[in-house]
Amino acid sequence: xxxxxxxxxVQACFxxxxxxxxxxxxxxxxxxxxxxxxxxxxxxxxxxxxxxxxGLDQPLWxxxxxxxxxxxxxDLGRSFVFNEPALKLIAQRMPATLELAVTAVxxxxxxxxxxxxxxxxxxxxxxxxxxxxxxxxxxxxxSFWVGLMLxxxxxxxxxxxxxxxxxxxxxxxxxPWSFLTVDGLRHMLMPAVxxxxxxxxxxxxxxxxxxxxxxxxxxxxxxxxxxxxxxxVIFVHVLKNIMIPVVTVLxxxxxxxxxxxxFAVVTESVFAWxxxxxxxxxxxxxxxxxxxxxxxxxxxxxxxxxxxxVDILYMxxxxxxxxxxxx
Amino acid sequence: xxxxxxxxxxxxxxRPSFRMLSFVICLTLGRAHGQTLxxxxxxxxxxxxxxxxxxxxxxxxxxxxxxxxxxxxxAGDMIPALAVSWKVRDDRTWxxxxxxxKFHDGTPFTAEDVAYTLNRVPRVKNxxxxxxxxxxAVTGTEIxxxxxxxxxxxxxxxxxxNDLGNIFIIPHTLGPxxxxxxxxxxxxxxGTGPYRFVSYNPGxxxxxxxxxDYWGPKPYWKHVSYRxxxxxASRTAALLAGDVGIIExxxxxxxxxxxxxxxxxxxxxxxxxxxxxxxxxxxxxxxxLVTGPNGEVLARNPLKDLRVRxxxxxxxxxxxxxxxxxxxxxxxxxxxxxxxxxxxVPDLPPTPYQPDRAKALLAEAGxxxxxxxTINGPNDRYVNDAKIIQxxxxxxxxxxxxxxxxxxxxxxxxxxxxxxxxxxxxxxxGVGSGEGLNPxxxxxxxxxxxxxxxxxxxxxxSNPAVDALIDQAMGTMDDGAREKxxxxxxxxxxxxxxxxxxxxxxxIWATRKGxxxxxxxxxxxxxxxxxxxx
Numbered sequence: 120x121x122x123x124x125x126x127x128x129v130q131a132c133f134x135x136x137x138x139x140x141x142x143x144x145x146x147x148x149x150x151x152x153x154x155x156x157x158x159x160x161x162x163x164x165x166x167x168x169x170x171x172x173x174g175l176d177q178p179l180w181x182x183x184x185x186x187x188x189x190x191x192x193x194d195l196g197r198s199f200v201f202n203e204p205a206l207k208l209i210a211q212r213m214p215a216t217l218e219l220a221v222t223a224v225x226x227x228x229x230x231x232x233x234x235x236x237x238x239x240x241x242x243x244x245x246x247x248x249x250x251x252x253x254x255x256x257x258x259x260x261x262s263f264w265v266g267l268m269l270x271x272x273x274x275x276x277x278x279x280x281x282x283x284x285x286x287x288x289x290x291x292x293x294x295p296w297s298f299l300t301v302d303g304l305r306h307m308l309m310p311a312v313x314x315x316x317x318x319x320x321x322x323x324x325x326x327x328x329x330x331x332x333x334x335x336x337x338x339x340x341x342x343x344x345x346x347x348x349x350x351x352v353i354f355v356h357v358l359k360n361i362m363i364p365v366v367t368v369l370x371x372x373x374x375x376x377x378x379x380x381x382f383a384v385v386t387e388s389v390f391a392w393x394x395x396x397x398x399x400x401x402x403x404x405x406x407x408x409x410x411x412x413x414x415x416x417x418x419x420x421x422x423x424x425x426x427x428x429v430d431i432l433y434m435x436x437x438x439x440x441x442x443x444x445x446x
Numbered sequence: 447x448x449x450x451x452x453x454x455x456x457x458x459x460x461r462p463s464f465r466m467l468s469f470v471i472c473l474t475l476g477r478a479h480g481q482t483l484x485x486x487x488x489x490x491x492x493x494x495x496x497x498x499x500x501x502x503x504x505x506x507x508x509x510x511x512x513x514x515x516x517x518x519x520x521a522g523d524m525i526p527a528l529a530v531s532w533k534v535r536d537d538r539t540w541x542x543x544x545x546x547x548k549f550h551d552g553t554p555f556t557a558e559d560v561a562y563t564l565n566r567v568p569r570v571k572n573x574x575x576x577x578x579x580x581x582x583a584v585t586g587t588e589i590x591x592x593x594x595x596x597x598x599x600x601x602x603x604x605x606x607x608n609d610l611g612n613i614f615i616i617p618h619t620l621g622p623x624x625x626x627x628x629x630x631x632x633x634x635x636x637g638t639g640p641y642r643f644v645s646y647n648p649g650x651x652x653x654x655x656x657x658x659d660y661w662g663p664k665p666y667w668k669h670v671s672y673r674x675x676x677x678x679a680s681r682t683a684a685l686l687a688g689d690v691g692i693i694e695x696x697x698x699x700x701x702x703x704x705x706x707x708x709x710x711x712x713x714x715x716x717x718x719x720x721x722x723x724x725x726x727x728x729x730x731x732x733x734x735l736v737t738g739p740n741g742e743v744l745a746r747n748p749l750k751d752l753r754v755r756x757x758x759x760x761x762x763x764x765x766x767x768x769x770x771x772x773x774x775x776x777x778x779x780x781x782x783x784x785x786x787x788x789x790x791v792p793d794l795p796p797t798p799y800q801p802d803r804a805k806a807l808l809a810e811a812g813x814x815x816x817x818x819x820t821i822n823g824p825n826d827r828y829v830n831d832a833k834i835i836q837x838x839x840x841x842x843x844x845x846x847x848x849x850x851x852x853x854x855x856x857x858x859x860x861x862x863x864x865x866x867x868x869x870x871x872x873x874x875x876g877v878g879s880g881e882g883l884n885p886x887x888x889x890x891x892x893x894x895x896x897x898x899x900x901x902x903x904x905x906x907x908s909n910p911a912v913d914a915l916i917d918q919a920m921g922t923m924d925d926g927a928r929e930k931x932x933x934x935x936x937x938x939x940x941x942x943x944x945x946x947x948x949x950x951x952x953x954i955w956a957t958r959k960g961x962x963x964x965x966x967x968x969x970x971x972x973x974x975x976x977x978x979x980x
Contacts, residue, residue: 150861156574158500160878160888162898165579172572200492200499201648202572202626211648267679274687282687283680284673285650391675391684393650401490401649404826406857 124431131423138419139190142412143183151175152199152406173199186412195416196409200402205413209395214294215285216383216394220376222298222311224369227318232365234319235326236358242331250323257320266313266389273309281306283391310390314383318372322365329361374425481668483973484690486675494646495629496614496637497567500575505612506970507672510654511550512614512637515542515560516607520975522718522787522880522967524607528555528615528638534923537602544593547661549617550636550643557595561587562618564597569623580609602921604928608879640665640974649674654973663974670973682956685710691961694971696954698773698829704956711979714954715965716777716784719876721828723821723838723946725749725758726869728906735820735869739813739848749869753811755943758870759797760804761845762838768949771833776949781940782877782885784950784967788925789882789932794940796947804845816846822863823872825853829951835872838948863904873904874951880967882932886916890939907944 146152153170161169170176174185189196195205234250241247274282286306289299297303333339334357342352376383384396395414402410489503496508509517515529526532529542547555564587568578583603588596599606616624620634628634635643640662641654652672656665673690675681678697685693686709696704696712704710726733726749733747748754764778778796783789808816821839825832832853839849854862863871877884892908893900899916900906915935922928940947955963955971962979966972 150857151864153574154860154864155857156499156501158575158579159875159902160500160884161575161579162901163895164898165576166901169574169576173574197572199572199574201630202493202495202498203630208648267683270680270683270687274689275683278687282684282689283675284684284689285647388677389680391650391673391677391680393647393674397649397676404855404857 124427127427127430131420131427134423135416135419138415139186139412140183142408142415143179143186146406146408146411147179150406152408155405156199195413198402198407198410200405200407200410205409208398208410209414209417212393212395212398214296215392216387216396218296218298219307219310219314219386219392219394220373220383222307223314223318223376224373226311226315227322227372228365228369230315231319231322232326232358235323236330236353238323239327239330239334240353242327251327254320254323257316257323260316262313262316263385263389265316266310266386269309269313270389280309283389285393310386310392313390314376314386318369318376321368321372325365325368326361329364330357333357333360374421482671483667483669483692483976484671484673484684485971485973485976486673486681486684486690486693487971488676488678488681488693488695490649490674490676491646491652491672493626493630494632494635494643494652495570495626496616497563497570497577498573498626498629500577500579500612502969506972507652508614508637509639509970509972510641510670510672510974511635511639511643512616513639514611514614515544516611518611518880518968520715520964520966522784524611524880528560532607535596537923538599540597540599540606541590542595542597544595545661546593547638548659549638550657551617551619553617553619554592555615555617555638556592557589558592559615559618560595561589563613563615566616566623567613570626571623572626577613580612583609602923604920604923604925605879605881605883608881608884612878641670665974666977667973672973685956685958688958692955692957692963692971692976694953694955694969695829696775696956698775701773701775701954709959711957711959711962712954713957713963713965714775714952715967717876717951717953717967717969718782718784718787718878718880719874719951719969720779720782721776721831721834721872721874721948721951723758723948724863724868724871724873724905725755725907725943725945726866726905727908727944728866733869734867735822737818739815739817739846741818748811748813748817751811752942753807754813754817755946757804757807757811757845758842758847759943759946760800760807761847762797762841762946762948763799764796764948765799766841767834767837771830771837772949772951775829775952775954777952779947779950781936781947782875782889783880783882787877787880787882789929789936791882791933791936791940794937801841801845808845808847816848818848818850819870820850820852820868821870821872822859822868823851823853824856824859827856827859828872828874831872834948866904866906871904875902876969878968882936883916883919883928886912886919886932886935886939890935890944891916905944907939909939909942909944912939 153166153175157166157169174182197203198205198208201208238247238250270282273280284306286297287300287302288295288297291299297307339352339356342356383394384400387394387396399414487503491503491507492499492501493504496512513527515527516524517527519525528545530545532540532542535541544557549555564581564584567581583599583606584597585600586598590596617636624634630646632643640657640660642657644653644655646652654670656668675684681693682700684690704712726747729747732743733749736748738744768774768776768778780794780796781791821835823831823835835851835853839851842849875885875889887899888902890907890912891899892913893903893906912935915931919928919931922931953965953969955965957963960978961976964975
């Protein structure tokens with residue numbers, strides 16, 4: 120078991136290594152960050168000086184060697200654009216993305232489950248059908264459009280919420296959070312809803328399907344026959360049984376909302392939310408290699424860790440897997 | 447947690463009760479009206495260090511906190527700032543007389559700070575785009591007295607005040623080699639400007655507060671919240687929602703609607719940023735992306751023929767591009783500078799639209815059946831960049847030039863353009879110095895790394911007569927005489943069609959109704975220029 124875990128860790132290291140090589144080669148093929156960052160008025164000598172200052176005149180394998188050496192000493196390099204350590208930049212932006220993602224998942228849970236429950240209990244009612252129709256929109260509308268519509272309605276037309284930005288923050292454990300202030304919450308509401316829309320639809324449909332499946336089951340009939348109140352039947356017996364897949368999906372969605380910039384970046388850009396998604400896209404646009412590498416390394420490590428934990432749990436839970444490994 | 451009162455952002459829509467509350471709080475705090483101005487900037491400020499990165503958003507922010515010796519007014523003319531006056535002592539010496547003012551931390555500004563700043567600029571660590579291009583002409587400094595400094599140059603250098611108009615002065619009390627990080631944290635963010643630095647939240651906003659002992663006109667706004675909203679649509683929405691008082695770089699697609707919107711006032715001015723097509727002068731043999739009418743490789747590069755270049759230029763209906771593609775956020779041009787600038791050439795109008803003459807010229811040049819070409823361009827750099835080259839391609843089809851359009855992201859594009867892989871490609875050039883020697887030296891002078899000339903000459907245009915005039919102008923210290931030489935050089939060069947000039951962009955700001963902005967030629971968005979309209 121321990122030997123197996125170590126083997127997985129070694130494999131993970133190779134994945135990270137492979138990823139860094141891909142980023143180095145990829146950025147190298149696309150272009151030179153100095154061409155993008157340099158003042159257009161700079162002359163040829165100045166360009167050469169900057170390239171050599173940033174170490175970009177070295178052959179690629181040597182640049183990579185330096186990077187590996189520094190990385191082993193805990194230094195992932197400094198951003199070409201901001202002249203700050205790449206890890207510090209990512210850490211600065213992480214709270215904003217984290218709180219947005221967590222809020223979005225909370226929305227999905229506290230809106231998706233009740234709505235799905237209702238739609239499952241009253242599948243033929245007008246409201247039940249409307250909820251299901253709405254969930255199709257939640258799946259299919261592009262999130263940049265929804266984001267802009269939210270801003271147009273709630274910020275521009277009605278003036279209830281601020282249109283963009285992060286608002287006031289309050290420091291907790293040395294990290295600025297905006298969910299601790301009213302102003303911050305007001306700023307967070309629309310981006311969180313926008314980010315949650317897809318997840319709400321997903322959870323809603325899962326819950327509805329679960330309810331429809333569970334209701335005709337014997338234990339529900341028995342509970343009813345025993346004379347339990349309808350509320351107790353639904354909220355204790357039915358809900359408990361359908362929550363397992365819902366919780367699994369919510370956990371996965373939390374991970375992918377944080378890790379996959381695809382969702383978050385659109386929302387962060389439309390709402391000018393200073394999170395990691397915007398940082399990575401901006402960094403790719405100007406080929407800010409240290410930030411790209413550090414960010415992707417973090418994501419790879421996150422995923423490797425999740426997979427590792429899942430595999431270990433699997434082995435602990437399922438004796439068959441253990442037996443397979445032994446044979 | 448003072449949400450509703452002390453941080454009233456101008457124009458914020460509040461429900462009546464809150465408005466009343468804020469009014470009361472403002473009265474108790476002794477303020478006459480909402481005093482925070484929200485500015486929405488289109489691109490992130492990458493550093494608070496004024497010498498780290500030559501990048502327009504950084505300069506635009508920097509002008510609030512720091513000041514230069516010489517600066518520019520809204521129209522782009524040089525005016526005194528920290529220097530009261532400057533004069534040429536001899537061909538190699540400039541004398542600057544300095545203003546008696548104080549830095550935000552109370553230390554007096556003296557000649558020592560100027561010398562310190564000029565020394566620091568080239569030494570900033572890891573700078574990806576150093577300001578040393580503007581200080582390298584200075585070979586030595588000599589402090590005469592606390593308010594007089596002599597700057598020496600290797601030879602006659604008439605552009606020194608223009609160059610120093612890019613350098614923000616910081617106090618020498620920051621010690622040797624102050625770190626960029628200490629500027630970002632606010633520790634070193636000390637200038638003499640109208641606003642004090644308060645806080646910087648990367649990618650989100652910078653907060654500033656009026657400096658009450660500022661020497662110049664007292665700025666109208668007490669607090670400035672300089673926010674970064676890079677998404678065009680969101681920036682417009684933030685203005686309409688009243689979260690900010692002013693936005694910059696209004697997207698042309700929103701212009702028709704905003705011009706009619708009663709909640710908004712637009713202010714616009716023609717800039718010194720022209721958009722043009724570079725032509726390949728580098729290849730004598732076949733040009734990479736130009737072939738004969740049937741795709742056959744040509745022995746010679748047709749773009750080397752003046753008649754072909756003229757034909758391509760005459761075939762473009764610039765007014766149509768300005769009207770349809772740019773939504774009137776530009777004017778047609780035939781040169782780099784805006785009308786009215788120093789060294790603008792009056793007898794160099796935009797090339798007229800004459801497709802018939804274009805066809806005749808092509809035939810005369812030996813291509814009666816036209817050519818096949820590819821236009822390359824970025825799709826994320828200039829306003830409507832990809833649409834412009836599509837429009838040009840359609841116009842060229844009409845004179846028999848079969849044109850393919852290839853647009854790509856700037857990061858790939860700039861690398862390929864640098865390797866001379868394109869034949870005809872779109873670029874823009876903003877003339878920071880506001881005078882003609884800048885484009886002449888960077889763009890039209892022969893590519894010469896040893897002398898630092900033709901640095902942005904991506905088409906490798908070369909004309910010895912133009913080069914000679916550039917040298918002559920560089921040695922002429924008298925402004926009037928130099929202007930004549932620059933105009934002569936520019937006329938000579940542009941008649942040779944080294945590039946096909948298309949249009950000059952307009953800089954457009956939108957403010958909430960009741961506010962007005964003095965539009966600036968240099969694209970900077972300054973809180974100092976935003977006022978309540980009368």
